[in-house]
Amino acid sequence: MRWKAGMTEWSRGDTLTLLGVIVAVAAMITAIALPEIRGWMGLDPPTSAAWRVSLRRAALRMLSVLCAIGAIAATIAVGSSTCRTMTFATPGANSAPANHPSANQIVFVSERNKSRSTYVMNADGSNPHKISDDWGWKYSWSPDGQHIAFAHNDYVKTMDHDGSNLRTVADGHAPTWSPGGTMIAFAKSWPEKERGIYTIHSDGTHLRRLIDQSTEGMQGCTYPTAPAWSPNGHQIAFRAGCTGQCRTGCTEQWDIFIMNSSGTNPQNITKSTWKEDDPAWSPDGQTLAYASDRDGSHMHIYLMNADGSNQRQLVSGPLWEEHPSWSPDGRSIVFEYERFYEDDRGKEIYAIDVNGHNLRALTTNLVYEGSPTWSPR
Numbered sequence: 001m002r003w004k005a006g007m008t009e010w011s012r013g014d015t016l017t018l019l020g021v022i023v024a025v026a027a028m029i030t031a032i033a034l035p036e037i038r039g040w041m042g043l044d045p046p047t048s049a050a051w052r053v054s055l056r057r058a059a060l061r062m063l064s065v066l067c068a069i070g071a072i073a074a075t076i077a078v079g080s081s082t083c084r085t086m087t088f089a090t091p092g093a094n095s096a097p098a099n100h101p102s103a104n105q106i107v108f109v110s111e112r113n114k115s116r117s118t119y120v121m122n123a124d125g126s127n128p129h130k131i132s133d134d135w136g137w138k139y140s141w142s143p144d145g146q147h148i149a150f151a152h153n154d155y156v157k158t159m160d161h162d163g164s165n166l167r168t169v170a171d172g173h174a175p176t177w178s179p180g181g182t183m184i185a186f187a188k189s190w191p192e193k194e195r196g197i198y199t200i201h202s203d204g205t206h207l208r209r210l211i212d213q214s215t216e217g218m219q220g221c222t223y224p225t226a227p228a229w230s231p232n233g234h235q236i237a238f239r240a241g242c243t244g245q246c247r248t249g250c251t252e253q254w255d256i257f258i259m260n261s262s263g264t265n266p267q268n269i270t271k272s273t274w275k276e277d278d279p280a281w282s283p284d285g286q287t288l289a290y291a292s293d294r295d296g297s298h299m300h301i302y303l304m305n306a307d308g309s310n311q312r313q314l315v316s317g318p319l320w321e322e323h324p325s326w327s328p329d330g331r332s333i334v335f336e337y338e339r340f341y342e343d344d345r346g347k348e349i350y351a352i353d354v355n356g357h358n359l360r361a362l363t364t365n366l367v368y369e370g371s372p373t374w375s376p377r
Contacts, residue, residue: 104122104123104327104328104374104375104377105120105121105122105123105374105375106120106121106122106123106325106334106349106362106372106373106374106375107119107120107131107139107141107148107372107373107375108120108121108139108349108363108369108370108371108372108373109135109136109137109139109368109369109370109371110128110130110363110365110367110368110369111367111368111369112128112365112367112369113130115133116135116368117130117132117133117134117135118130118131118132118133118134118135118136118139118148118150118159118163119131119369120161121362121363123327123351123374124362125349125361125362125363128363130163131159131161131162131163132159132163132166134150134152134157134159134166135150135152136150136151136152136157136371137150137151137152137173137174137371138150138151138173138174138175138226138323138371138373139371139372139373140175140176140177140184140373141161141177141373141374141375141376142177142181142202142376143177143178143179143180143181143376144181144376145161145375145376145377146160146161147159147160147161147177147202148160148161149169149175149176149177149184149202150175151172151173151174151175151186154171154172154173154189154190155168155170155171155172156168156169156170156171156172156173156175156184156186156200157169158184158202167204168204169184169200169202169203169204170184170186170198170200170204170207171188172186172187172188172189172198173186173187173188173189173225174186174187174225174226174227176227176228176229176236177202177229178199178229178233178261179229179230179231179232179233180233181202182201182202183199183200183201183202184199184200184201184202185197185198185199185210185227185229185236186198186199186200186227187224187225187226187227187238189223189225194209195212195213195222195223195224196209196210196211196212196213196224197209197210197211197212197224197225197227197236197238197263198210209263210236210259210261210262210263211224211238211259211263211266212224213240215263215266217259217265217266217267218240218257218266219242219268220242221240221241221242221255221257221268222240222241222242223240223241224238224239224240224257224266225238225239225240226238226239226277226278226279228279228280228281229261229281230261230281230285230306231281231282231283231284231285232285233261234260234261235258235259235260235261236258236259236260236261237256237257237258237279237281237288238256238257238258238259238279239254239255239256239257239276239277239278239279240254240255240257241253241254242254242255242268252275253272253273253274253275254274254275254276254277255268255269255270255271255272255276256268256269256270256276256277256279256288256290256308257269258306269304269306269307269308270290270292270304270308270311271308272292272294274292274293274294275291275292275293275299276290276291276292276294277290277291277292277299277322278290278291278322278323278324280324280325280326280333281306281326282326282330283326283328283329283330284330285306286305286306287303287304287305287306287354288303288304288305288306289301289302289303289314289324289325289326289333290302290303290304290324291321291322291323291324295313295316298317298318298319298320298321299320299321299322300313300314300315300316300317300320300321301313301314301315301321301322301324301333301335301352302314303354314333314352314354314356315335315337315350315352315356315359317337317338319337319338319339319346320337320338321335321336321337321338321350322335322336322338322370323335323336323370323371323372325372325373325374326374327351327374328374328375328376328377330354331353331354332351332352332353332354332358333351333352333354334349334350334351334362334372334373334374335349335350335351335352335372336348336349336350336369336370336371336372337349337350337361346366347368347369347370348361348362348363348364348365348369349361349362349363349369349370349372350362
């Protein structure tokens with residue numbers, strides 16, 4: 001008999017060994033209990049004090065023998081068993097434990113096979129493999145790692161972690177899954193009168209607009225987009241265009257906002273005169289990663305506290321960095337890195353520790369590879 005699927009596996013020989021130990025224990029107890037055996041052991045009749053002393057000594061001897069037999073049986077069982085931890089092999093997730101098929105993986109878009117497709121790779125860049133011919137600009141994992149949301153050609157879509165069961169959920173872009181896994185927040189840009197941030201159930205029902213440019217607190221900023229749900233589900237970060245705050249000579253300026261997940265109380269937390277984009281929450285909800293061109297030339301990855309304080313640059317490459325996504329342990333950030341100016345062939349996927357060390361390339365194929373998103377755990 002064998003028990004598998006995430007449990008300990010025992011061979012038939014192990015079972016027989018354990019049965020042998022049980023039989024040995026029963027035999028020892030019987031030997032002490034039967035009067036005939038007592039006589040064979042040289043014990044006095046039960047009415048004498050000597051008998052009671054002898055019985056206690058015999059019991060101790062038998063206990064010692066029993067312990068020795070048990071130790072031998074345990075040694076045999078360990079040496080002969082095929083005990084190991086079993087895991088299921090899941091298509092598209094070769095290194096994941098059985099209860100989480102997408103553990104520590106990164107989904108991204110790639111042109112490595114001449115046309116753009118959705119790929120998944122391990123967190124160190126190994127084992128990249130295509131899961132779907134469909135692809136998107138922004139990906140979001142469901143909290144259980146079983147599904148992926150993305151947007152392409154202004155349609156929000158979902159698919160299973162292995163690329164199967166593709167379906168269209170809504171018109172829009174920039175989806176983000178709720179921490180509870182039942183809803184998806186996304187943005188709409190067209191038609192203009194429908195611009196805003198929406199939520200919808202993951203089955204495509206219960207569409208609801210949370211915010212638009214007329215919402216109180218938007219301070220004249222327009223086109224809210226790029227929503228990111230906080231880990232506790234209470235807030236949503238997003239980006240909006242605030243050209244009224246634009247510095248001299250600029251034509252477009254964006255800020256990062258935070259609002260309640262109900263769509264109320266939007267707060268501008270960057271209040272800059274530059275482009276601030278792609279907000280991404282740390283797993284503990286204390287920090288936001290984002291992209292900014294505040295160095296005056298290119299977009300780079302920055303960090304700030306969730307209230308907008310302590311803004312600091314994390315990556316300062318020669319060109320552009322965008323689309324940050326946190327590792328599930330909060331120690332690293334993966335992002336899209338442009339190595340050649342305005343040339344998609346130079347867009348690769350890099351990762352860096354949040355302390356600014358250990359910058360490493362996860363892809364080096366000289367084709368477009370971008371929009372990386374780390375799995376939730």
